[in-house]
Amino acid sequence: MPLNICEIFYSLQGESTRAGLACVFVRLSGCNLSCSWCDTTYAATQSVSMTLNQIVDQVSAFECPMVEITGGEPLIQSQTPALISALLEKGFQVLLETNGSLSIAPVDPACIRIMDVKCPLSGEAGSFLFDNFKHMTSRDEIKFVVGSRQDYEYAASIIKTRLVSHPIENIHICPVFGRIELSDLAAWILEDRLGARLSLQQHKIIWDPDLRGV
Ligand SMILES: C[S@@+](CC[C@H](N)C(=O)[O-])C[C@H]1O[C@@H](n2cnc3c(N)ncnc32)[C@H](O)[C@@H]1O
Ligand SMILES: Nc1nc2[nH]cc(C(=O)O)c2c(=O)[nH]1
Numbered sequence: 389m390p391l392n393i394c395e396i397f398y399s400l401q402g403e404s405t406r407a408g409l410a411c412v413f414v415r416l417s418g419c420n421l422s423c424s425w426c427d428t429t430y431a432a433t434q435s436v437s438m439t440l441n442q443i444v445d446q447v448s449a450f451e452c453p454m455v456e457i458t459g460g461e462p463l464i465q466s467q468t469p470a471l472i473s474a475l476l477e478k479g480f481q482v483l484l485e486t487n488g489s490l491s492i493a494p495v496d497p498a499c500i501r502i503m504d505v506k507c508p509l510s511g512e513a514g515s516f517l518f519d520n521f522k523h524m525t526s527r528d529e530i531k532f533v534v535g536s537r538q539d540y541e542y543a544a545s546i547i548k549t550r551l552v553s554h555p556i557e558n559i560h561i562c563p564v565f566g567r568i569e570l571s572d573l574a575a576w577i578l579e580d581r582l583g584a585r586l587s588l589q590q591h592k593i594i595w596d597p598d599l600r601g602v
């Protein structure tokens with residue numbers, strides 16, 4: 389079964405703990421959510437059909453050890469876990485960016501699963517499947533994309549209540565790009581001793597913020 393692919397490109401990883409490292413991105417088409425500030429709305433419409441082997445070959449051609457599966461929402465396509473397993477089998481370090489609204493259980497835990505818990509300003513708060521916390525390993529990562537004080541308080545309350553009993557080492561507080569004063573966000577994290585890191589989208593600082601990287 390083929391997959392619907394929006395784009396495959398090579399750039400510096402702009403997000404998560406691997407930010408700054410070279411990475412190949414496989415952006416899958418289509419999404420089940422509609423975040424108000426989404427920077428990748430073109431993934432809803434831009435699509436070519438590719439077989440698993442074609443994708444693996446195209447990724448391999450970049451000669452880069454790290455690959456991220458993103459979208460759109462990768463987990464709406466049933467073949468995504470098979471693509472991840474095929475890339476792991478080839479020896480790639482594989483990252484998955486998901487909105488966490490669908491189960492991560494079918495995804496090999498050798499893949500680093502980065503789950504984004506949507507906050508109120510996105511218009512999609514409540515979409516996160518909290519059952520996914522049960523499947524997380526300590527290598528997986530959680531992010532909250534925050535555009536207001538209300539978003540921050542929403543994130544902080546989930547971190548202090550639902551995340552305390554889970555072995556997650558990397559929790560990211562990410563500003564909605566250009567929407568919130570970074571020094572405010574930094575001060576709130578410090579004040580609350582939140583144990584989360586402030587994560588900026590590096591590619592939007594390095595390159596044109598309307599693009600996805602190089
Ligand atoms: C384009 S999404 C694709 C993966 C998945 N659909 C998700 O939302 O996690 C990748 C990441 O970019 C983040 N993102 C999208 N638009 C953004 C913006 N304007 N500012 C900051 N982060 C943004 C999303 O929240 C998500 O964490
Ligand atoms: N450079 C770069 N790094 C990224 N990390 C996560 C991205 C995404 O859109 O999921 C992304 C992206 O679009 N570009």
Ligand code: SF4
Nearest residue numbers: 419422423426460487
């Ligand atoms: S879930 Fe991800 S791709 Fe879908 S609309 Fe939200 S940010 Fe964009």
Ligand SMILES: [Mg+2]
Nearest residue numbers: 427428599600
């Ligand atoms: Mg992006």
